[in-house]
Amino acid sequence: MDRNQVTQKILSTKVAKRMRWADLAQEFGQSKEWTTAALLGQMTFSRAQADKAQQLFDLTDEEAAWLQIVPYKGSLPTAVPTDPLIYRWYEIVSVYGTTIKELIHEEFGDGIMSAIDFSMDIQREADPKGDRVQVVLSGKFLPYKSY
Amino acid sequence: MDRNQVTQKILSTKVAKRMRWADLAQEFGQSKEWTTAALLGQMTFSRAQADKAQQLFDLTDEEAAWLQIVPYKGSLPTAVPTDPLIYRWYEIVSVYGTTIKELIHEEFGDGIMSAIDFSMDIQREADPKGDRVQVVLSGKFLPYKSY
Amino acid sequence: MDRNQVTQKILSTKVAKRMRWADLAQEFGQSKEWTTAALLGQMTFSRAQADKAQQLFDLTDEEAAWLQIVPYKGSLPTAVPTDPLIYRWYEIVSVYGTTIKELIHEEFGDGIMSAIDFSMDIQREADPKGDRVQVVLSGKFLPYKSY
Amino acid sequence: MDRNQVTQKILSTKVAKRMRWADLAQEFGQSKEWTTAALLGQMTFSRAQADKAQQLFDLTDEEAAWLQIVPYKGSLPTAVPTDPLIYRWYEIVSVYGTTIKELIHEEFGDGIMSAIDFSMDIQREADPKGDRVQVVLSGKFLPYKSY
Amino acid sequence: MDRNQVTQKILSTKVAKRMRWADLAQEFGQSKEWTTAALLGQMTFSRAQADKAQQLFDLTDEEAAWLQIVPYKGSLPTAVPTDPLIYRWYEIVSVYGTTIKELIHEEFGDGIMSAIDFSMDIQREADPKGDRVQVVLSGKFLPYKSY
Amino acid sequence: MDRNQVTQKILSTKVAKRMRWADLAQEFGQSKEWTTAALLGQMTFSRAQADKAQQLFDLTDEEAAWLQIVPYKGSLPTAVPTDPLIYRWYEIVSVYGTTIKELIHEEFGDGIMSAIDFSMDIQREADPKGDRVQVVLSGKFLPYKSY
Amino acid sequence: MDRNQVTQKILSTKVAKRMRWADLAQEFGQSKEWTTAALLGQMTFSRAQADKAQQLFDLTDEEAAWLQIVPYKGSLPTAVPTDPLIYRWYEIVSVYGTTIKELIHEEFGDGIMSAIDFSMDIQREADPKGDRVQVVLSGKFLPYKSY
Amino acid sequence: MDRNQVTQKILSTKVAKRMRWADLAQEFGQSKEWTTAALLGQMTFSRAQADKAQQLFDLTDEEAAWLQIVPYKGSLPTAVPTDPLIYRWYEIVSVYGTTIKELIHEEFGDGIMSAIDFSMDIQREADPKGDRVQVVLSGKFLPYKSY
Amino acid sequence: MDRNQVTQKILSTKVAKRMRWADLAQEFGQSKEWTTAALLGQMTFSRAQADKAQQLFDLTDEEAAWLQIVPYKGSLPTAVPTDPLIYRWYEIVSVYGTTIKELIHEEFGDGIMSAIDFSMDIQREADPKGDRVQVVLSGKFLPYKSY
Amino acid sequence: MDRNQVTQKILSTKVAKRMRWADLAQEFGQSKEWTTAALLGQMTFSRAQADKAQQLFDLTDEEAAWLQIVPYKGSLPTAVPTDPLIYRWYEIVSVYGTTIKELIHEEFGDGIMSAIDFSMDIQREADPKGDRVQVVLSGKFLPYKSY
Structure with a gap:
């Protein structure tokens, strides 16, 4: 078993139960941004957060234990993302990257x-x-x- | 001659004259973000904006004409940027890309x-x-x- | 379960039942272009469209639920496609890409x-x-x- | 000398003289699509077309001779284009590539x-x-x- | 099920039954080159050819149906092939590619x-x-x- | 100086003098295929062949000496060629590569x-x-x- | 079934039975270099050699048949090997490649x-x-x- | 100035003067393998060796100084070499890499x-x-x- | 079976039993750095170390045998690592690589x-x-x- | 002009004047590690540090101004470095990367x-x-x- 398998189970359960990220965030008492990243396998759960996830997604004890292990991060299958929504963010980095660099350096060094x-x-x-x-x-x- | 050469001349002049992006933005009457991106060769100048650039950076008429041609965009030399500041943005896309995707879709479809x-x-x-x-x-x- | 598995099931059923894209489009009341892209896993189904797909392809409730989740898009296994028909389109972008760019910019800015x-x-x-x-x-x- | 240098000279002259692709196409008596691709170094000129180009862009005899040599085609600097306009075409191939393939095969075999x-x-x-x-x-x- | 699985079954059966490509070509009444490419998953079978394949390789009806679907072509696992025999062909393209191009253009335009x-x-x-x-x-x- | 510069000079002279590969092959008394590959920088000239090239293309003594040095071979700027004519050969290797392999092995081992x-x-x-x-x-x- | 699966079985059996390459080579009556490469899936077995392998590794008839099929060669998972021992050989090619080329050409042409x-x-x-x-x-x- | 420029000058002089690697090795009193690698920019010269090179290739003092600086090593323009002679060595690593690994480990650990x-x-x-x-x-x- | 499967089982057991690397290192009587690398599949176990691992992680005899086989090393799924912690180390190599090189060469040659x-x-x-x-x-x- | 050109001039001067990094660090009153990275174009100089560099390397005012501009960082020409010394560091990241990750997370979270x-x-x-x-x-x- 690894974290990816737990993430797949969480996603599959979320679809089957037609859950919403915003509602899940409230269950965890965290922002929807952190909660979503964590459930997508990018963040590490505390013991209490893992218990909550175990209950919401019917996880086994071992699956809940995996949520408390720091994951190998990076959520994209290719270096240049193919999904149009995510690509637009890559494009912002590509087109505006040197601009962002110059302006932060001018303000902060x-x-x-x-x-x-x-x-x-x-x-x-x-x-x-x-x-x-x-x-x-x-x-x-x-x-x-x-x- | 091409746009890259004009961008190089602008950057070289900016360093030699110790100009600041924020001041240049005021000269153009635009935000510092658009102005910087444009001077870095990512945006297209209007005739009036090109005249202003010609005066500020001692450009020739042909150099000023190039500023009004839509450039081939993309400011980074490699698909995965090596510069640490710009890489952090690439990392945000890599780590949070699927999170951003999920939350925008949940809100907007x-x-x-x-x-x-x-x-x-x-x-x-x-x-x-x-x-x-x-x-x-x-x-x-x-x-x-x-x- | 994920969307790819649903797509595989749809394709497998389509072959086994010798269905045609044009006929499927009529079932959905959409163009054959949208319908094909959607069944190939690139578009998102409404609830009604997913119900129709469920009936046509003998999907389970969970499979039908996956059709209503926005998929991670991009239908090709490599950055440069190897399939000759799809490569010809890549070649059009490669050979005519700067031409298309120039003509759209000349007309629209x-x-x-x-x-x-x-x-x-x-x-x-x-x-x-x-x-x-x-x-x-x-x-x-x-x-x-x-x- | 090679074809790229002739293309650079043509582009530089076009910018300096503020020419338009549509007008150039009329000079050549061809579509604006073919004319633009040819002047961007992707197509081969006949002797008469090369003479016309020589006159319009002040080319030397050797430069005009290069226009009649079949060029090494491909107009983009990277396999996945960074320019946003051209990338959208790459994205169409990526997202709709399998759709286009299926529909052409269904109609034509x-x-x-x-x-x-x-x-x-x-x-x-x-x-x-x-x-x-x-x-x-x-x-x-x-x-x-x-x- | 997809075409790759049918190809794997065909190859596995061919090895187990110690069949030869030349003999298989005679069964199909086609050249050994077309027959081999088709059985390796690169070409599309007519109904009659698929029936013949079904009989020779003990295929199910669904497997035979897949043979009549146009496959996603490209038979190599990497862009630069590692197999020495196939690499020699890649090398011919690499070393002689510009030569072939020049001679065909000189003869045909x-x-x-x-x-x-x-x-x-x-x-x-x-x-x-x-x-x-x-x-x-x-x-x-x-x-x-x-x- | 290196071989590429000599190749560029040869190509430039060939265009300026409107020479043909077939005629050049006759000058060298070799096939047009070998002659073209050699002049494109992929083959090594004997002393006599280099003398002939020196005379035909007005080469200096050092340029003629370079023709007798074994070149670093490989004529294409990218691993997957973008030029449509050369790409078709790459496609033949991609689509028929395993077929060629199987048939040569069946005949020769x-x-x-x-x-x-x-x-x-x-x-x-x-x-x-x-x-x-x-x-x-x-x-x-x-x-x-x-x- | 394919050759990779046979190779995996051979390796697994070799580990379980704590066999040595040198001993296996004696069983086959070949050098340890050829024997190892063959058992690692890079060489083709004769009928007699395949029979020997079948007996040593408890292979099925179909597995033994696969050993007599010419494999798709290339034993490394990435173009630049990550394993330190194998990388040192890649490094020898990278650092000394042009040296080897020059010295062989000087001696042999x-x-x-x-x-x-x-x-x-x-x-x-x-x-x-x-x-x-x-x-x-x-x-x-x-x-x-x-x- | 950098080491590459010194290497280019050495190669250019060697061709112009029709020198041989074996003779150069004798001048340096080293093996032909080390001498060739060093002159091709992969090894570092001692003061005495650099003096010898300065004399043989008419180098300036600064050029001779560069020979005593440890170079950035790696002699090939691409990760997978295109030159047929060097590729054969890459192929040996690709096909026999795991064999070499196994046999060295069996003998040495x-x-x-x-x-x-x-x-x-x-x-x-x-x-x-x-x-x-x-x-x-x-x-x-x-x-x-x-x- | 291969080493990766043994590594997966070790990791899975470690999570399920909530073991710590530092404690495991004490069990093996080695540093925590070597122990962790070895359990992550990068180092080779002696017979005694494999016996210890067999007992700690409930391994079968064949699994313990695999630990004594030299593994194919390299622990990262991509050439440029996506995980932020590991990427920082890649960045140190990228930004400071030439610095490290210069200082070691200045001190040691x-x-x-x-x-x-x-x-x-x-x-x-x-x-x-x-x-x-x-x-x-x-x-x-x-x-x-x-x- | 850009920072790379200033770096090239600094390196060229350092070789010509046979300077040492350790001595240069004393001139700047900084560690040899920071000083070397900065002179290799990876760090930003203060006004006073740039004045010192200007004097040591005979820089023009514009060259000294470039040293105070934050550079685009990353000192290696390829994603996987070919130089053996630097590659060993890449190998440490590749082989020990997951080990470093696990041990830092175990200690710090x-x-x-x-x-x-x-x-x-x-x-x-x-x-x-x-x-x-x-x-x-x-x-x-x-x-x-x-x-």
Whole structure:
């Protein structure tokens, strides 16, 4: 058994029971962004969170134990994603990557925006010309230091 | 001559004259995000914007004409970026890509968040535990339709 | 269970029952292009469409539920397709890609032809020198805007 | 000297003289699709067409001679194109490739749609919800035969 | 079930029954080249050919039905083949590819040698210094046309 | 200086002087296939052949010396060729590769068809339904031996 | 069933029975190099050799038949091997490849060292500073010929 | 300036002066294998060796200084080499890689054959059926240890 | 059966029994670094170590035998790792690789730091600004020698 | 002009003047590790550090200005490095990557070892069996948090 098999079981159960991510997030008392990433096999569950998942998805004890093991992360089957929605994000990195780099460096100096001390919030933005997806990303700035 | 050569000249001049992106954006009367992307060779200038660039960067008439031609976009030298700042964004797509996909589909149904009808805003977020980079992405939702 | 398994079952049933895409499209009341893409696992079914598929292909309730989940899209096993028919389309993009880009930009300015707000129609074009395949692609033009 | 250098000179001259593809096509008496592909280095010029190009773009005799040599075709710098407009076409092949294959085979049997005995027509399609790009592709069907 | 599984069963049966391709070709009344390619999953069978295959390889009705579906073609597991015999052919394309291109263009003008309207004949060529493999490839020339 | 630069000069001179491969082959007293491959930088010239090339293409002594150095072979810029004519050959290897392998092994046993002790002949094959390209490949069979 | 499955069974049996390659080679009356390559699925067995293998590894008749079919060769899962021992050989090709090429060409002229008419001998070379692996490779020189 | 430019100059001079690797090795008092690899940019020269090279190839002081800097090694332009002679070595690694691994492990246990504490000797092996290339590789065995 | 299956069983048992690497290392009397690598399928067990593993993880005799076979090493599913923790190490190689190379060469001359005669020690480094991971790598220097 | 050109000039000057990294580090008053990475184009110089570099390497004002611009990082020409010294580090990541991951997670929980808040120290470790390279890596642990 490995984490992927547990993720497949969770997804299969979610479809069969027609559950929603937003409702699951409330069950866990976490944001829908963290909850979804965790159930998709990218985050690590605490003991209490694993117990909750065990109950919601009818997991065995061993399956619940796997949720508390840090997974090998990376959710995409190819280096350049083929799915159109996910590709648009890859395209943003491709087209605007050097722009993002220049503007963060101009404001903060040399360093990075953390993808670990990081959070994300996805919302519907009502717009008369067609609703928009608004995503707020927040990552701690980590400076390079000379030593 | 091609657009890359004009971009190189712009970057070289910007370094030599120690210009800042934020100041350049004010010269163009556009956001710093669009201005930077455009000067980095990813966006197309209007005639008036190209005239302004010609004056700021001492461009020839032919160089200014190239700014009004739609460029071949994509700013990165490799499919998986090596630069640590840009890689963190690639990692966000890799780790959270399926999460973003699931949450947008749950809210909007099948479709994508546009990377064309799109804007971006990058700001410093003051934080006592270390300042953060906050990026707001806004893209129109475009639904798939059956026909 | 995942969507690929449902797609495999649909294809297997279609072959065993010697069904035709054109007839299936009539059952769904949609174009043959949308219907085929959907049954091949690239589009999302409404509840009613999934019920129809359940009946046509003897699907279980869980299989029918999977049809209503947005799939991870991309139908090809390799980045450059090996199948000769599909490769010819890749070749059109490779040989004529910059041509298509130049002509759309000359007519519309900077932007793209949408692959989401998009439809396709494939027809036989009778020709005394040998019949031809005629494909009409229609995609909304989406302009880049400065902001 | 090689064909790429001639193409670069043609493009550079076109930008400097602010020429349009549609006007150039009229000069050559060919469609704008063929003319653009040819000037972008993908097609071979006849002697008369090369003479016309020599005059329009101030080419040397050797440059004009290169236009009559069959070029090494393929206009994109990477196997998966990074430019958003051209990528959308790659995405159509990726998402709809198996659909196109199935429908052509259902209508014609085993074989391909030629990318050589092929023509393309790109037009603006007026639409109150936003104008569309309409592309008509026509390729001769070539059957596989048993022997 | 898919075509690959039928191909695997055919190969397995052929080994178990110690059949020869040349004999199988006589059963089908086709060349050994077409017959082998078809049984290896690259060509489409007519109803009568599928019936013959069903009898020779003890196929089920559904397996025989799969033989009449156009397969996704391409017989190699990697883009650059590792098998030494097949690699030599890849090497011929790599070393002599531009030579073949130049000589066909010099004789026929711009166009291609078809790989669809195509046949192949493989024979032993007796030679006192060691027998040789002689392969005759014949493909229709298809010209590019301006339009 | 390297061999590629000599090849570029040869090609450039050939275009400027509107030479033909068939005529050049007669100058060298070799087949058009070997001559073209050699002038395209894939084969090694003898001293006498290099002298002939020096005279035909106005080469310097050092350029002629390079022709007698064994070149680093491989004439294509990418592992999967983008040029349609050369791609068709790659496709033949991809679609028929396992077929060729099976038939050579059935006739000769385990081993390969040499791509070194090898010759090639390309001819026009007149055909009322459209002329064909006929290519005869002849390679010595080399058996694997147990030891 | 395919050859890989037979190879897996052979390896599994070899481990379970704690057999040694050197002993197996004696059973077959061949070198340990050929025997190992053959049992690892890279070489073809004669009828007698397959009978011997059947007895040693408890193979079924069909499994023994597969050993007499020429396998699809290539024993590595990735183009650049990850295993440190095998990588060192890849590194020798990478670092010394052009050296080997130059020295063979200087001695023999244009051509190759055959990897088919080839044998290999691996021995321990005692050395007070630490024993060494000595490998002797012998391949027939095959010259390119002009024609 | 970098090492590649010095290597290019050395090669260019060697061709212009029609030097032989074997003679150059004698000048350096080293094996032809080490000398060739060093002159091809893969090894580091001592001060005395660099002085000798400076004299033989008319190098400047800076060029001679570069020869004493450890180069970035790796002599091939692609991960899978296209040159037929070098490819045969890649093929040996691909086909016999697991065999070499098994036999070294059986004799020595877990560890590698060093590619650093390594030497190579290339000789002509006279053979009435055609001369052979014999290559002796000798590398120190380095064991993995548990700790 | 192969080593991967044994590794999977070990991992599965470790999760089910909630074992810790540090405790397992004590059972084996080896460092936690070697023990973890060995249990993850990268190192070879002695007979005694395999017996210990058999007892700890309820392995069969054949599974224990596989632990004593040298494995095909390399623990990552892709050439560029997607897991953020492992990627940071890849990034260190990418960003600091040439730095490490220069400094080792300046101190030791041409050669390498061995990855075979190698050990590693990972410790927590307490730090008031946030604890740090300290990793000490020790590898024997192996010099290139001229010969 | 870009940063790479400045790096090339620095390297060229360092070789011509036979400077040592350790001495340069003293000039900058930084560690040899940071100094080398910075001069190799991977780190950003302060104004004072750039002035020092300008004086040491005879840089122009524009070249010194480039040193203060954050570079596009990544020092290797290929994703898998070919240089043997650097490859050994890649191999450590490949073979021990999952081990490092498991041990850091066991000690710290889910998170990463930072490659930004990071330092490195490379030393000679005297050893009677052959001196060793000792490298100490220290990176801040950054935990993933649920939110």
